[in-house]
Structure formats: C-alpha cells, structure tokens
Amino acid sequence: MWVDLRSDTLTKPTPAMRMAMANAEVGDDVFGEDPTVNRLESRVAERLGKEFALFVPSGTMANQVAIRLLTAPGDEVLMHHDAHPFHYEAGGAAVISGVTLRLLGGQRGHLGVDEVRAAVRQPNVHHAPATLLSVENTANRGGGAVISAAHCAQLCVVAHEAGLRTHLDGARLWNAHVQSGTPLATLAAGFDVVNVCMSKGLGAPVGSLLAGPRALAERARRVRKMLGGGMRQVGVLAAAAEYAFDHHVERLADDHARALRLWEALRDVGYAVEGAPDTNILYMRLPEAPAFAQRLAAAGVGAIALAHDRLRFVTHLDITDEGLTHTIGVLQALATPGSR
Numbered sequence: 220m221w222v223d224l225r226s227d228t229l230t231k232p233t234p235a236m237r238m239a240m241a242n243a244e245v246g247d248d249v250f251g252e253d254p255t256v257n258r259l260e261s262r263v264a265e266r267l268g269k270e271f272a273l274f275v276p277s278g279t280m281a282n283q284v285a286i287r288l289l290t291a292p293g294d295e296v297l298m299h300h301d302a303h304p305f306h307y308e309a310g311g312a313a314v315i316s317g318v319t320l321r322l323l324g325g326q327r328g329h330l331g332v333d334e335v336r337a338a339v340r341q342p343n344v345h346h347a348p349a350t351l352l353s354v355e356n357t358a359n360r361g362g363g364a365v366i367s368a369a370h371c372a373q374l375c376v377v378a379h380e381a382g383l384r385t386h387l388d389g390a391r392l393w394n395a396h397v398q399s400g401t402p403l404a405t406l407a408a409g410f411d412v413v414n415v416c417m418s419k420g421l422g423a424p425v426g427s428l429l430a431g432p433r434a435l436a437e438r439a440r441r442v443r444k445m446l447g448g449g450m451r452q453v454g455v456l457a458a459a460a461e462y463a464f465d466h467h468v469e470r471l472a473d474d475h476a477r478a479l480r481l482w483e484a485l486r487d488v489g490y491a492v493e494g495a496p497d498t499n500i501l502y503m504r505l506p507e508a509p510a511f512a513q514r515l516a517a518a519g520v521g522a523i524a525l526a527h528d529r530l531r532f533v534t535h536l537d538i539t540d541e542g543l544t545h546t547i548g549v550l551q552a553l554a555t556p557g558s559r
C-alpha cells in the first residue's frame with residue numbers, strides 16, 4: 220500500500236471530474252471566449268466578494284501577478300518569514316516585480332498586528348517604500364493554521380492606514396473557510412486582491428484564480444499574458460476547477476478530521492508533533508528528517524522533510540481512512556525503541 224501524504228497537490232482528478240472536463244464547452248480564453256472559464260471566473264469572484272477573477276495556471280503565477288499589480292520596482296513587500304513567495308517561488312518577486320521582501324515573524328504563520336505596524340517606516344530617501352502587505356491563509360509552513368477573519372481585518376486596517384495595499388495568498392482559503400465556518404467573502408473582505416488554488420486539497424489538476432476590483436482586471440490580464448499564462452481552450456481545465464468548487468470544498472472537513480487523527484496517534488506514540496492541526500497539514504520535529512522520510516517511503520508512506528529536523532504530513536482527497544490506519548501502523552512500528 221502506498222499512502223502519499225507529502226502534499227495536497229498530489230491529488231488526481233476523479234472519474235466524475237474527468238467527465239466534466241471531457242464535456243466542457245471551450246473557446247479561446249485569450250480572446251475572452253471560453254464560456255467555461257468565464258463562468259468559473261464569475262462564480263469564484265462572487266463567492267470571494269470581489270468584482271472580477273482571473274483563471275491562471277498556478278498559485279505561483281497568481282501570487283506573482285498580484286505582487287506585480289500592486290507594487291513598483293524598488294518597493295518593499297511585507298510578509299511572514301514562512302510565506303510561499305519567499306520560500307518557493309524561485310525569487311520571482313525580485314525578477315518579475317523588482318521588489319524586496321521584508322520578512323516578519325509571528326507564531327504559526329500569524330503576522331503580528333503590532334509587528335506590521337512597526338515595520339512600516341516613515342518616508343525616507345534611504346528606504347525602499349513598503350507598498351504591499353501579503354498574508355497567507357491557511358499558513359502552509361505554519362502548520363495549516365487558520366488566520367481568523369478578525370485578525371486579517373486588523374492587519375488590513377493597519378496596512379491600509381499606512382498606505383499599503385493588501386494581498387491574500389489564499390491557496391488554501393477553502394480550508395480556512397471550512398474549518399472556521401466563516402464565509403469566503405468575509406475571509407477575503409479587507410484584501411485588495413486574493414488568490415485561491417483549485418489544485419491543492421480540491422483535487423483539480425491545475426489552476427488558481429486571482430480576484431480583485433474591476434479596475435485591476437485589464438492589467439491583471441496583461442501581466443498574465445506577459446508571464447505566458449494566457450491559455451487558449453482552457454475550459455477543459457476550468458471544468459475540473461468548477462467541479463472541484465462544486466463538489467470538493469465541504470468535504471475538506473474529512474481531511475481535517477484525518478489530520479487530527481494522525482496528529483493524535485503520533486502524539487500518543489511519543490513523536491514530537493507541533494501544535495494540533497487546524498486543517499490538513501501537520502508537522503513533527505525529529506533529527507535527520509530526510510532519512511526518516513526515506514524509511515517511511517520504504518514502508519509505503521509518503522511524507523516530506525521540509526528541513527533537516529522537520530517532517531510534514533498533508534491529508535487530502537486521495538487519503539482514505541484505510542490509508543490513514545496503514546500510516547499510523549507504520550509510524551507506530553518505526554517508533555519502537557531503536558528503530559527511529
């Protein structure tokens with residue numbers, strides 16, 4: 220048995236999703252003529268409480284378009300030191316937008332309101348002016364932590380008062396919504412732009428949407444084109460995303476319950492688990508995590524070492540209760556004295 224908990228990006232399209240893809244009406248989306256893309260964009264924009272949404276190939280492109288839209292070269296972007304654009308986007312913000320990233324602290328991916336306030340400096344010829352605050356919800360490297368709507372609202376008020384614009388990297392905003400019961404539009408409310416991913420826990424093979432005010436729509440399309448993200452008969456992919464949007468959001472609660480079950484089992488065996496998961500991501504600390512991940516893989520369990528001493532497990536659409544039972548059994552066996 221192979222149970223792959225390395226990432227929620229590993230999900231494969233379900234048979235029903237493949238049917239939706241096969242039956243999708245398509246057109247040339249660079250011409251704005253793909254009816255399935257157009258429908259998906261307007262439905263997602265509406266759920267997020269924004270005026271427009273743009274379908275892009277990846278969460279990385281969505282983040283990069285957002286940063287490019289809301290900054291000028293030489294500006295500074297404030298974000299948590301665990302944020303995705305800093306760790307995993309190949310330095311794109313520097314290359315594409317010419318900005319510097321100012322990294323701030325905070326427990327489990329939570330940016331502190333006071334810390335953001337303190338990071339905004341008075342205008343001075345020596346400084347790169349901070350023009351954008353970027354917040355990640357849920358916080359991936361923060362253990363899938365949900366940042367509450369109230370906390371996001373406070374961050375946005377502080378940023379806007381200081382003249383910054385605001386971006387929400389909501390790759391897993393669906394998880395925050397399901398866990399907290401807060402409407403997506405409420406979670407997105409204070410942010411100028413927000414992106415969501417369809418290819419993480421929702422199970423679509425590809426695709427993200429960037430949403431915001433109508434005034435930014437044309438520039439967003441142009442930046443997407445500049446980055447090579449203008450796609451043609453892409454309704455086949457939008458159909459997968461729309462299927463996920465309609466059928467795979469509420470079921471994220473199952474992933475959260477399984478992550479908690481795994482966390483409890485690891486804790487009971489004596490592994491150094493980090494805080495109980497809010498959603499579908501959990502971490503544990505152990506020496507030589509990459510070697511341990513290899514031993515897990517040999518026993519049929521995929522986990523990922525995100526540092527030499529930190530291992531991540533992520534539950535998702537393709538993880539069953541049976542798979543979880545297998546995983547727990549393997550981890551219990553590897554925890555016996557002398558086997559770690």
Ligand SMILES: Cc1ncc(COP(=O)(O)O)c(C=O)c1O
Nearest residue numbers: 277278279280303355359388390
């Ligand atoms: C929080 C967050 N933002 C953005 C991304 C980028 O998404 P993609 O892999 O589609 O480029 C990821 C990917 O896992 C992520 O976890």
